[in-house]
Amino acid sequence: MGNTITEKILMAHTKLKEIHPGQLINARVDIALGNDITAPIAIREFRAAGGKKVFNKNKVALVLDHFTPNKDINSAEQCKTVREFAIEHKIVHFYEGGQVGVEHALLPEKGIVLPGDLVIGADSHTCTYGALGAFATGVGSTDLAAAMLTGELWFKVPQSIKFIIYGKMKKWVSGKDLILNIIGRIGVDGALYQSMEFTGETINKLPMADRFSMANMAIEAGAKNGIFAPDTITKEYIKGRAKRPYKFYASDADAVYSQVIEIDAAKLEPQVAFPHLPSNVKGVSKASKVKIDQSLIGSCTNGRIEDLRIAAKILKKRKAAPHVRLIIVPATPLIYRQAMQEGLLEIFMKADAVISPPSCGACLGGHLGILAAGERAVATTNRNFVGRMGHPKSEVYLASPAVAAASAVLGRIASPEEL
Amino acid sequence: MHFSGKVWKFGDNIDTDAIIPARYLNTSDPKELALHCMEDADPDFMKKMKPGDIIIGGENFGCGSSREHAPIAIKTARISCVVAKSFARIFYRNSFNMGLPIFECRELVDNISVGQEISIDSVKGIISVGGANKTFSINPIPPFMEQLIADGGLLKHIAKK
Numbered sequence: 001m002g003n004t005i006t007e008k009i010l011m012a013h014t015k016l017k018e019i020h021p022g023q024l025i026n027a028r029v030d031i032a033l034g035n036d037i038t039a040p041i042a043i044r045e046f047r048a049a050g051g052k053k054v055f056n057k058n059k060v061a062l063v064l065d066h067f068t069p070n071k072d073i074n075s076a077e078q079c080k081t082v083r084e085f086a087i088e089h090k091i092v093h094f095y096e097g098g099q100v101g102v103e104h105a106l107l108p109e110k111g112i113v114l115p116g117d118l119v120i121g122a123d124s125h126t127c128t129y130g131a132l133g134a135f136a137t138g139v140g141s142t143d144l145a146a147a148m149l150t151g152e153l154w155f156k157v158p159q160s161i162k163f164i165i166y167g168k169m170k171k172w173v174s175g176k177d178l179i180l181n182i183i184g185r186i187g188v189d190g191a192l193y194q195s196m197e198f199t200g201e202t203i204n205k206l207p208m209a210d211r212f213s214m215a216n217m218a219i220e221a222g223a224k225n226g227i228f229a230p231d232t233i234t235k236e237y238i239k240g241r242a243k244r245p246y247k248f249y250a251s252d253a254d255a256v257y258s259q260v261i262e263i264d265a266a267k268l269e270p271q272v273a274f275p276h277l278p279s280n281v282k283g284v285s286k287a288s289k290v291k292i293d294q295s296l297i298g299s300c301t302n303g304r305i306e307d308l309r310i311a312a313k314i315l316k317k318r319k320a321a322p323h324v325r326l327i328i329v330p331a332t333p334l335i336y337r338q339a340m341q342e343g344l345l346e347i348f349m350k351a352d353a354v355i356s357p358p359s360c361g362a363c364l365g366g367h368l369g370i371l372a373a374g375e376r377a378v379a380t381t382n383r384n385f386v387g388r389m390g391h392p393k394s395e396v397y398l399a400s401p402a403v404a405a406a407s408a409v410l411g412r413i414a415s416p417e418e419l
Numbered sequence: 420m421h422f423s424g425k426v427w428k429f430g431d432n433i434d435t436d437a438i439i440p441a442r443y444l445n446t447s448d449p450k451e452l453a454l455h456c457m458e459d460a461d462p463d464f465m466k467k468m469k470p471g472d473i474i475i476g477g478e479n480f481g482c483g484s485s486r487e488h489a490p491i492a493i494k495t496a497r498i499s500c501v502v503a504k505s506f507a508r509i510f511y512r513n514s515f516n517m518g519l520p521i522f523e524c525r526e527l528v529d530n531i532s533v534g535q536e537i538s539i540d541s542v543k544g545i546i547s548v549g550g551a552n553k554t555f556s557i558n559p560i561p562p563f564m565e566q567l568i569a570d571g572g573l574l575k576h577i578a579k580k
Contacts, residue, residue: 041447041487049574067445074445124485124509140487140513142573149577188432189479193508222479224508277432364441364484385436385483387459392440 002252004160005227006195009135009249013118021159021256029059031093031113032147033121035103035360036064036075039082041141042122046148054089055151061093061112061121062086063103066360068096071367101332101358104128104216104300109332111241115230115248120147125300125382127218131211132238133230133248138219158195158224159258161186165200167266172416174310175210176302176380176400178202179217180271182263184281192222194258197251202265203228208237209306216301217382220278270415272378273398276386284403287413294377295320295408296389297401298329298356299363302380305335305342307401312344314405314416315351321411326353327362327369351408365389371396378407420520420565422499423538423549424471426531429460431477435510438481438489452488453495465496473537475528476503481510487517494519500539502546502557504528515564518572522546527555541565 003011003019011019013027034042039062054060062082067075079096086094093112095101104125107113113129119136120126122144129136139153147153165178183190196218198211206214211228218226228234230248238246270284297303297311308330320326328348330336336358339345348355356362362369363381371377371390376397379389384396397413406416437460439452446452457464457474474493480503481489490513493501500520514521520541527546531537536549544559560568570576 142516
């Protein structure tokens, strides 16, 4: 019996000769990640357990991206805790200030996470790195503390669901629409405890930015990880970024899956997840009566340069509708600079957009774009739970950058086709 | 371990933003977090609940963010344990790591309403509903997990060893 890519990567991080779903394993961790919200608890736990030294200063990443630039005194204190820890332990991958980006855009961009890695992060969207053909999963702060201490963590080997995606996607349809459609089909616990493996002819041609968006939202279906087999597109992306060895894994032809789901991507229009669950998904044509107060383009799901280029294409020589706050968040300093050099920021400013520094703030209702009671936002982010972006009586609609940009112009949820 | 208390019932897919909204995550002080426990699911929850009470959830309890602040808020609010039809993966792991006892029991959730008293014997794996002769079975917590919870969570357990 063959193995899936997820099983193979997990096994490669143990001394085991075989592996099967349901097995409890102790595995080596290549990168352990924390941020300004989750690392303070991990640091407290690390010290309480008598931790004196991290297992490897090159394999811990600490990114101050959530409530930064520091939104208040408490947030500043949390950042200070993490900064002091990073200095004390000589953490190599510590990012703040002008070097910080949204962690799940930043780590792949810098080549810190690579194909074949086993990555854990005290942030649920750690699953983003599955786009590179790594096993990456979100954990809590205590697990991060244990990994920082020992370089290892226990896992239950997940079953895998195979998605076979075929057909040519229509104009303005992206990886974001594919993953929203999938979550709509299987539900927010449709892949609970399982791995989501994305395959098929559409996936084979899908650019890295779209793969990151899809792997990013695997957690929104309850999955442990989302994963793509690395290929020439992956190779092209990591060229010049990788500074250490990496390995490409692929599922065996006779690997065992709990479920196989086929999707014809050619049939999809842009998708929108209505409040208050990422699975509450409809085609954009069914959302055209939804008026909006804010449009947010950014986040670990859709704040990459490719996303900003799409938004700029739509916003060029247009303006945000009156009383609509258009907020654009380049996910990393490099993306910010690229957007500047390519003239995208000029287009955004002419469209009356606010250009935010790289930060997770608005996505989770932290700061830099909070909603009042009764307000509605369309956002390229990943969650639309009650109160996610502000007041518990506000609403979030999840969509692609193309839909968010077109919606900003028309003041209601819209497809770019309507412009 | 033995728990008994009055139950508070919530629906399916109670996410960690509802358990502890991100607007309060500028601190990791357990007491501060506990003040806002379940706030976006029920704004008056902390006014109504009493120490020892039990939270009942539907499917996929604790979905969403990996924030350990969620089980910390519940534990520090002195909820004795959570029983749900199913738990989201990261929340499940975090709860044990934090020392918050949680149990999966589909049948109980379908047969209980707010305000009823239940008691749980986690060693025998039995939940009984007060005033009725009804009992439900649960998977007992294995001894090493019992010890981990008794020690106050994973790292305190590691430190003790």
